[in-house]
Amino acid sequence: MPQPCLSREQRMNEQIFEAIVTTLSAGGQAHIAPMGICYQDEAIALMPFKPSATLDNIVATGHAVLNIVTDTRVFAGCVTGRGRWPTRACERIEGVRLHCALRHIELKLIECRDDPRRPLLRMAPVHEAEHARFDGFNRAQAAVIEGAVLISRLHLLAPGKIDQEMDYLQIAIDKTAGPNERQAWQWLRQAQASHRAAAAKAPSLQLSPARGEGEKPRPKAFCDSLGGQGRRPAAVPLATAAGPHPNLSPEGEGAQHSAPFSTAAKGRPAP
Ligand SMILES: Cc1cc2nc3c(=O)[nH]c(=O)nc-3n(C[C@H](O)[C@H](O)[C@H](O)COP(=O)(O)O)c2cc1C
Numbered sequence: 001m002p003q004p005c006l007s008r009e010q011r012m013n014e015q016i017f018e019a020i021v022t023t024l025s026a027g028g029q030a031h032i033a034p035m036g037i038c039y040q041d042e043a044i045a046l047m048p049f050k051p052s053a054t055l056d057n058i059v060a061t062g063h064a065v066l067n068i069v070t071d072t073r074v075f076a077g078c079v080t081g082r083g084r085w086p087t088r089a090c091e092r093i094e095g096v097r098l099h100c101a102l103r104h105i106e107l108k109l110i111e112c113r114d115d116p117r118r119p120l121l122r123m124a125p126v127h128e129a130e131h132a133r134f135d136g137f138n139r140a141q142a143a144v145i146e147g148a149v150l151i152s153r154l155h156l157l158a159p160g161k162i163d164q165e166m167d168y169l170q171i172a173i174d175k176t177a178g179p180n181e182r183q184a185w186q187w188l189r190q191a192q193a194s195h196r197a198a199a200a201k202a203p204s205l206q207l208s209p210a211r212g213e214g215e216k217p218r219p220k221a222f223c224d225s226l227g228g229q230g231r232r233p234a235a236v237p238l239a240t241a242a243g244p245h246p247n248l249s250p251e252g253e254g255a256q257h258s259a260p261f262s263t264a265a266k267g268r269p270a271p
Helices: 008-012 053-061 073-079 139-151 159-176 179-201 209-214
Strands: 017-024 030-039 044-046 063-068 087-089 096-098 103-113 120-130
Touching: 017 053, 017 073, 017 096, 030 053, 030 073, 053 063, 053 103, 053 120, 063 096, 073 139, 073 179, 096 103, 139 159, 139 179, 159 179
Parallel strands: none
Antiparallel strands: 017 030, 017 063, 030 044, 044 120, 063 103, 087 096, 103 120
């Protein structure tokens, strides 16, 4: 029995975990997106900003997959236009899970509370499985996730704030990163630099100070009902067999995003 929706205030007090949500479009195209989720008593809550391919897919199919990953290249890749990652077929639902998932949970939609900007989706687990061990916390992985959030908001946050926070996160990268985190961080830094270069050439891309200064850091901003506009998600072909490489493929480049999260730079060369 679905539980009543939480008020916005209650949601803001819930602990948020960062995961990767995989969905299928009605036509069977797989889509991969980082998403903050909340574990509720009998459900998992997602709050995708509109427009969202993840939202569209979940509403169309009634299903999604929650992927718990420590390969933070997926987070950094998705916000820098590298949206294609190896997947495997799900066991109980029509869908795919990430090959690199330590654990995945197959979900069915039990409640959709619509909102003009940020609907609340409550989803019940129908199956879950573990695939690899969790080796412990790594500061560089946390830094990449924080960096991915910053880069997804390049168009919203003041440049000085982003530069300062990226420089602070750099410390954890320098001290504790492995090869995957270094690569993920390089993508984020490239996106930061590309955005700066583009903004220098086209002043219209520059941040509106009033809007940027008003942005709050997560988690508050995450729970605010800010709306996205004009985004067109990049769908990726369904891939259930062993992928050629756990890395991105060129087809994943160029995903488009908008407020409050966006792809920082489009058309970057593959690493
Ligand atoms: C760590 C992290 C958490 C995110 N959480 C959310 C979220 O809760 N809701 C959301 O709409 N976008 C979130 N984003 C941004 C989305 O991943 C991105 O906009 C994505 O493209 C979702 O839109 P799509 O479903 O159209 O792909 C997050 C990004 C990162 C890096």
